[in-house]
Amino acid sequence: MPQVLEFKLPDLGEGLTEAEIVRWLVEVGDVVAIDQPVVEVETAKAMVEVPCPYGGVVTARFGNEGTELPVGAPLLTVAVGTAEPSETVTGAGAGAGAGAGAGAGPGSGEAAVDAEPSGSGNVLVGYGTGAPPVRRRRVRPQALSAPAAAVVAVAPGPVAVVSPLVRKLARQHDLDLRQLAGSGPDGLILRADVESAIRSATPAPAAAPAGTPGARPAVTAGLTTRPAGERIPLRGVRGAVADKLARSRREIPDATCWVDADATELMAARAAMNGVSGSGAGPKVSVLALLARICTAALARYPELNSTVDMEAREIVRLPEVHLGFAAQTERGLVVPVVRDAQTRNVESIGAEIARLTEAARTGTLKPAELTGGTFTLNNYGVFGVDGSTPIINHPEAAMLGVGRIVPKPWVHEGELAVRRVVQLSLTFDHRVCDGGTAGGFLRYVADCVEQPAVLLRTL
Template identity: 40%
Template sequence: MKQEFRLPDLGEGLTEAEIVQWLVAEGDTVTLNQTLAEVETAKAIVELPSPHAGVITALHAAAGDVVLVGSPLVGFEIEGAEDPVPAASPAAGSAASAEDGSGPNLVGYGAAPSTGRPMRRARRSAAAVATADVDVRVAAPHDAIDETPAVPEQHERPRSTPPVRAYAKGHGVDLALVAAALGDRVITRADVDTYRERVAQRSIGAATAPPSVAVAPTTTARPVMAGERSTTRIPIRGVRKHTAEAMVQSAFTAPHVTTFHTLDVTATTELIASLRASAAPDAPRIGVLTVVAKAVCLALAHYPGLNARWDGEAGEIVQQHFVDLGIAAATERGLIVPIIRDAERMTLGGLAAAVAELTRTARSGKTAPADLTGGTFSLTNIGVFGIDAGTPILPPGQTGILALGAVRRLPWEYKGEIALRDVMTLSLSFDHRIVDGAEGAQFLKAVADVLQEPGRAMLLA
């Protein structure tokens, strides 16, 4: 029986996905739930399992194509089953496929196809591939690297992990060229960096001398001559596109107000040092972010307005008596905000473990789309970049977000004298439709009190 598999709704109403890498080819025999491809949504890189066991007869999109939900993706020949009666609609076809012995188990499988045609990026010839994806920041044509062999037409993608592919993509490096230089082995991030360094070194001489081989025309990048004014165009898609849309929606929907508080957190840093000194080797690492997360959960119980959401259609403010805590994470693919569910129920150690797992998953590009939505309050640690304060934008649907500044050793008034103390600034942005200035200030003070005197946590609990 022939069966078409359409791109399913991968969760949270996402409408499209980009094919990052096919892990199968036409003619391959696959098993149920075998990974067919890795696809990148607006929120995460997702492995796409096979809904059938059978032989692949067609791949309807190439790596790099953006495919709409509901569009044909893979054709199957399923052994031992008869061809179904042609369905009157894609929805009917999905229902029929669900009845056979190898039916799909994907979230949203069988979604009605989106209107419009899939968006496809221009395919490039092998010659163009060999010259196009140059790191424009070092401004060197690949042809200047004489030891790089020509890249033959390939049916398989270079072997690497999703984070490495994302890293290479973000730095304009074609993994096919890296693979051609390395041979048949898994490409690492270090390999990408080595390749970029080699391009940079060669570019010093290449920028002032004509290349030995003519550069193929390309719309992606071209050699930059010495002294030339140039620009680079970067496609807006994936996480960056989603983040931009969300931030614009939030900024022009919720009236933002930001209040700041600089405080002495020496007692907190001393507590962290003590806990680390006595912790087991495999215990989760407790840091300032973990303690602030605990302080926020305690304070939200007393200031529920910061944990509410605005329901304009119902004309109501919805107070949420649980804390799904968002933690902003800067990844190679852009900014994402994974959620720690029911954070208010966790101990300090539990929060530390959750933050560590969240960070590991985010950096590997494996955060599930469902784990990026539904937060009630968020934290962003700008201190790791050496920044003291800022005005964070609210994630859509949330009323509060707290930015943690850098902890600095500064002269500070302490017990009537000047002493060197650990000092940081907290920046709280909130939705002024729900929270007035007094409540915002009181909430921020409650969080600060815990950080200044961690023993106060027993009073707020």
């Protein structure tokens, strides 16, 4: 008989603890090769294709598209090779609950034994993660006659639940999971099944009499009454953004200063770089790339703003490298890709990296490592047609520069009123790392570079 190996959702790095199944890339019965991507998941940071470290036939999948699984929960089982008669390995064959950490009890006839890794060990290709040794289980003789992918009902055996969150929810509401029929693959009990059972067991609250002042429609979810309306789960990228921004507001005493700048000369310099006659060589230089280069020059003069705060040690940590994040709006929400070592790059290099990361953000192929580790963020909200904003700092950074739209406005130039291209710049900073004088000096230097790009020649 083949060995049925269980592949669990791997640790995707960067402290991620869960992921949502977006799209299955294989079906039960498909033959997969080692390191072949089998499922596309969305984490709090990016969309990731997860490869399977085993080669063989897919015998079971755990979780429908849209299901959120914790790291360590079973993803699928694969039948590989030929098993030794006394050590037939089972994944789903011994009950789906086995993948949820349901250990073998005394007298159960099961004994877990270590095995050599069977597969590539590359739990996530490109992320440098290694696979721990595969765990094998001996199964009772009566279970060996069942098909490898079948769920064996053994009473009082393990319950078909893989998510610890589902078990916890059931315990909180005194639900016996053995009495529930799972709607997932092979009878797997999902969170939706438990919530449905809770709603069925909870009487609906009496409706307020018509015309009662302050009465409003409500729905019952679990044991609480909540207002009616469309509910959108805060998870994935949207949930990560919500958590990070809320933490920033809780922990960082921020302040904002802003200034209007005449960007006419900057735009003229950009046009000259790009060759308005069409004779220019190389990729076009973007306004964002120019502003990013200005930021790195300003941070060299004001390193206080390229830092973070360690409150446990009560220390300000000034960071030697500038990893410049920039806000990018995508169909999946706001993400902040990071240009590594921006202080070593010229305008052309920064522009090329911004273009690469922006395209990856739009296609959902950014790696978690490309979305973390920023030390300063540049936010160009002018693309939304607005002039100003008060940015929220991207925790745990110390500052963010916001840039509004560049539009023609009346401006006093060389003593006379003229129509110039004006932009509003705003800097939100952590008041723990510096005072207003430093923040004002940084912002004024940025504005001077925008108004007189030749100022940058000192740092090029």
